[in-house]
Amino acid sequence: MDSLITAAARALAAGDPLGALNRVALRDDAPALALRGIAMAQLGDLVRAKALLRRAARAFGPKEAMARARCVVAEAEIALVSRDLGWPAKVLDAARATLETHGDHANAAHARNLEVRRLLLIGRLDEAERQLAGLDPALLPPAAKAAHALALAGIAIRRLHTAAARAALVRAGEAARQAGIPGLAAEVESASGVLDMPAARLIARGEERPLRLAEVEALLASGAFVVDACRHVVRDAGTVVSLATRPVLFALARALAEAWPGDVSRDVLVARAFRAKHADESHRARLRVEAGRLRVALRALADVTATKRGFALAPRHAAEIVVLAPPVDEPHGAVLAFLADGEAWSSSALAIALDASPRTAQRALDQLAAAGKVQSFGRGRALRWMTPPVPGFPTTLLLPGPLPSD
Structure with a gap:
């Protein structure tokens, strides 16, 4: 490897894509094409970056398997940033195996972190944890160590383990400072901000207030009767009932929980559950049927009782009923x-x-x-x-993946 290629590679490792391009922008040999592709990716020109990386992979000879594997890993990262979640994961896994065989443990760890990030996006937390279990962060360079800690923090956030998430983010911040890459440090700072943003709304006794992630964790551990509108489940200290596939029942449960300790009129329940402007006898008959189904679904947690005006919810074990709602209620x-x-x-x-x-x-x-x-x-x-980022609208409670107690 000549001195210009070495200098360009060091510039990229330090997060300086322009410095790398100054050294290899006019070269078309395979190593230069690969470095140009990575530099263009860092600058945000993902289409050009992908084309350069594919040219580089074809240009490397049959004896340069490790170089081709590195191109595959770089292309996989572009696919992740481009949200191309259908990109073949088996290709990345084969590239990782090649890198491990040739002793390039840093890039192999990067490939594993990319797969973990993809699994996090699609809510496969158990698989992501199994992938991370095969990595020893003590053996990684600072940048890879930061990425590893960020992945652990992502899993902890989605499982509502805020203490573990904060500890992982502290480690990620220290590793990012050691790496000296501004973009990585910014990513850690952005991830840390999620813990202090409103993650949900608490609705109880006719009032509502925002909750941070740690407060959501404390609420779910408190034993309160919670109608969770983020995951469409109803839970108390020991039982979780999913109503994700029964939207009418969940709409009734949420309406009753928001009105607790009072009741809800039949007309309001018809409007909430069936989206009907005017309740007629057919709606009232259907409401009686759905209320009976809700009573059966929640029999281990609460009783759905008929009142003179409508229906009310009475918890069997919990002392209070609350609703945990998303920060912003949107149809989609x-x-x-x-x-x-x-x-x-x-x-x-x-x-x-x-x-x-x-x-x-x-x-x-x-x-x-x-x-x-x-x-x-x-x-x-x-x-x-x-869409532009919406203030106060983190993805934490909306990403797929049940809590361990679900």
Whole structure:
């Protein structure tokens, strides 16, 4: 490797893409193409970066398996940033194995971290933890150590383990400072800010207030009867009942919980559950049926009782009933939560992350676009969707993945 390639590689490792391009911008040999591709990725020109990396992978000879594997890892990172969640994970796994075989443990660890970040985006927390279990952070360079700690913090945040998340972010910050990469330090700072942002709203006895993540964790551990509108479950200290596939029952449960300790009139329940402007006898009959179904679903946690005016909820074990609601109530809140990261998403990637059909994801995007809440650019397969970050709208409680107690 000549001196210019070495200097360009060091510039990229230090987060200086322009310095790297000054050394290799006019060269078309395989190492220079790879470094140019990584530099363009750092500058945000992902399309050009992907093309350069693919040219580099083809230009490396058959005996340069490690160099080709590094190109694959770089392309996988571009795919992750581009939210191309359908990018073949087996290709990245094969590249990681090649790097480990050739002793490039730093880039192998980076490849594993990329896979962990993809798993976090689609809510597969158990798989992400298994991937991280194979890494010893003590053996990693500072930048990889910071990425490892960020991944651990991401898992802890999504599991609502805020103390573990803070500890991991402290380690990530120390490693980022040792690495001396401003972009990495900014990523750690941004992740740390999530812990201090409103993550949900508490609705109780007719009043509501924002909750930070640690307060959400404390609420769920308190033993209160919680109607969780972030995950569409009802829980108390020992039992969790999912109503994610029964929207009418959940709408009734939430309405009753918001009114506790009072009751809710039949007309209001009909409007909330069936979206009917005027309640007639057919609506009232259906309400009686759905109230009976809710009574059966929640029999281990609470009783749904009929009153003169309507219905009321009475907990069996808990002393209080509260509602845990998202920071912003939106018909397609989960889609907005993913787009709030500021990245450009394809509809297919959103469908993967939401565990929904492509048609469902596209329908939600079309409705949000009609309301002016998201915007698209590009055409065909290159069509992407994004929205400016919404203040106070973190994705923590909306990303897929149940809590350990679910």
